[in-house]
Amino acid sequence: MPLALLALAIAAFGIGTTEFVMMGLLPNVADDLGTSVPTAGHLVSAYAIGVVVGAPLLTALGTRVPRKRMLLALMGLFTLGNLASALAPGYETLLAGRFLAGLPHGAFFGLGAVVATRLVAPERRARAVASMFLGLTVATIVGVPLGTLLGQHLGWRSTFLVVTAIGLIAMAALARLIPQLSEESRPRLRQEVRELRRPQVLLAMATTIVGMASIFAVYTYLSSMMTKVTGFSDSAMTLVLALFGVGMTLGALIGGPLADRALRPTLYGALTGLTAMLGLFHFTAEHKATALASVVLIGMAGFLACTPLQVLVMEKASAAPTLAASSTQSAFNIANAFGAWAAGAAVSAGWGWTAPATVAAVLAGGGLVIAVAAGLLDRARPDRSESRVVATGERAVLEDVHTS
Template sequence: MPLALLALAVSAFGIGTTEFVMMGLLPNVAGDLDTSVPTAGYLVSAYAIGVVVGAPLLTALGSRIPRKRMLVLLMALFTVGNLASALAPNFGLLIAGRVLAGLPHGAFFGVGAVVASRLVSEDRRARAVATMFLGLTIANIVGVPVATLLGQNLGWRATFLVVSAIGVVAMAALARLVPQVSPEQHGGLRQELGALRDRQVILGLLTAVFGFAGVFAVYSYLASMMTEVTGFGESTVTLVLALFGMGMTLGALIAGPLTDRALRPTLYGSLAALAVTLVAFDFTVHVKWAALVSVVVLGAVGFMTTTPLQMLVMNKAQ
């Protein structure tokens, strides 16, 4: 695999850390800013709003910018958003910082997936995209647990300062390792939105929305469920988050080769397994060993849908 994929994976590591670490820090942020955990949960939604708004807007605005420069600019915006979150003096400005940090998320993975697929031969495109996403899954094994532990001991602001530093490292890696890739000729926002006329693109996007709604409904409050429902201590939260990351990594490793061989069967099978896992989680969350197994399985089957969905939308939107 080309070294440029390493730079993309490092960037995905930073994005994955800031996206998922908030779930483990919700109790800490709520306590520090004198609000409730459910209210602090809006910080997860704020990041998601940034993703939804930023994905089509920034992709369209950067459609004529060379891909390498676009990736660096997106990571710069990501870094600024996390720095703003770290320095936010109140809950409202922290919400704004989270929105800002989420803006480049979708555009980065969209542009990054295109770049990754153009670095390898046709029959290895899904594996290249999955390699980039490995950075995001490894973030859940290492980045999120360590960042959560850091936030619990030094304060949640320290977590976002560290993520900002990761963003700087990612920018340097992108500038050094990613080759120059010319953008395809697009007509801006109208052209980007024009892809939505394809029913397969709409279906892929809706599948991503509703498929991952269940995953994030569980993961957003995983720390609270593990401590208040399952009965684990707060110190166990980092282990639980790492187990989820291990499942995600396993799912990504499996999904890449399977998607190259059979895209739709991989997608259908992973979605069916995800539905079964989410139903079972309502029962297993009350038993400690079963809850831990379910966390791993949820991460695996949930993330197995990412690569085939990404490839499906890419293939149909071109």
């Protein structure tokens, strides 16, 4: 794999750390700023809203900007948002800093996915995308636990200062390792938006929202399930969350090569496995050994589905890959909010602390149904006009292939 993918992975590591570390720092932030933990929880929502808003907006604004320059600008905005968070004098300014840090998230991953596929041969594109997202999964194993530990001992501001430093390192790596890619034949914004409305693209987005909501439904309440049902202590939660990250990393490593060989079957298999594991988690959560094994397998199955979903959207909107890929990140964050809300509603209804696993299994099954329906539609009604990208070296020529 090209060394340039390392630069994208470093950036993904920083983004993943700042996205998830706030969940572990909420009590510290609440105490320091004199607010409640539920109110501090809005800082997580502020970042997610920034992702949803920023993904299409910044992608649209950067349509005519050279890709390498745009990657650096997005990483610069991310770094500025984390610095603003570290220096925020109060709750409102920290809220603004979190929103600012979230703005470039989707656009960066969308553009980064396109750049990653340009750096490798067509048959290795899923592996290239998975390599970038590997930085995100490693963040859940290393960045988030260490960031939480640092914030608990040296104050939450120190965590965001470290993430700021990671952002600067990522910018240096991007500037040094990412080559100047050809900017010929890039689609106009109107064409990108038109491609985004194609049925297969919308179905892939729906699969992402419904299917991936299952992961966030169970992840949001994982600590509560492990302490109240399984019997782990609060201090053991760092290990449990790290094991979930190990599963995600395994999913990323396995998912890339499998998706390159068989895109849709990999997606079907991942969602089937995810549905089964979440359904069983209602029972396996009762015992520590089976609970820990389930945590790893759920994380693995969940992230095994992420790479084929990202590549599928880019494939079905191949004349608008950047906007499509960045919009997928918005879909993931909508899934985050939807999954957490659905699981929370089940707990509030008195269904017990294993209810998030049951809700998650239903959501994963729903994602599988949508994915299979999209596959059947693809066979029954192939698009009349398909677009494909043919890459030669660093030059990409966009061809429209019309079928009668």
